[in-house]
Amino acid sequence: MKQIGNGCGPFWLPLSLKDLLFNWFHEASCYRHDEGYAEGGDEARRKVCDVKFFEAMRRDSLRHRGLSRAIRYSQAYIFYTLVRVFGATSFNYKDK
Numbered sequence: 001m002k003q004i005g006n007g008c009g010p011f012w013l014p015l016s017l018k019d020l021l022f023n024w025f026h027e028a029s030c031y032r033h034d035e036g037y038a039e040g041g042d043e044a045r046r047k048v049c050d051v052k053f054f055e056a057m058r059r060d061s062l063r064h065r066g067l068s069r070a071i072r073y074s075q076a077y078i079f080y081t082l083v084r085v086f087g088a089t090s091f092n093y094k095d096k
Contacts, residue, residue, distance in 0.1 A: 007031055008079070011090070026079065029056040033083070040092025050087065054080035 008030035009018040033056075036049035057076030061069050 007034070010086075026057050026060060026076070029053060029060060030079075032056065037087070037091050040094050042093065046087065046091045046093075047084075049091075050080060050083050053083065 007018060008026055030053075033049060033053040036052070037046070039045075054076060057079060058073060061072040061076055064072055
């Protein structure tokens with residue numbers, strides 16, 4: 001099955017850099033988030049996609065302990081904040 005989206009990070013960032021910075025840990029969560037954005041809807045649906053994205057990354061973080069968990073959880077929170085602030089331009093808004 002073909003993946004929808006570009007994974008973690010902005011579309012303009014080279015894939016090799018995205019793999020180094022983001023995809024190594026939250027790749028599956030990012031692709032699921034991209035699928036939700038491609039499906040689209042209204043602003044409420046966008047927020048649901050973003051919250052599910054954060055929850056998935058948070059679950060990923062819980063597989064680790066100590067400092068590693070804290071770093072991954074912080075990264076999840078940063079990703080969530082970035083998609084809330086900048087994600088509207090990538091979301092497929094549907095006509096009402």
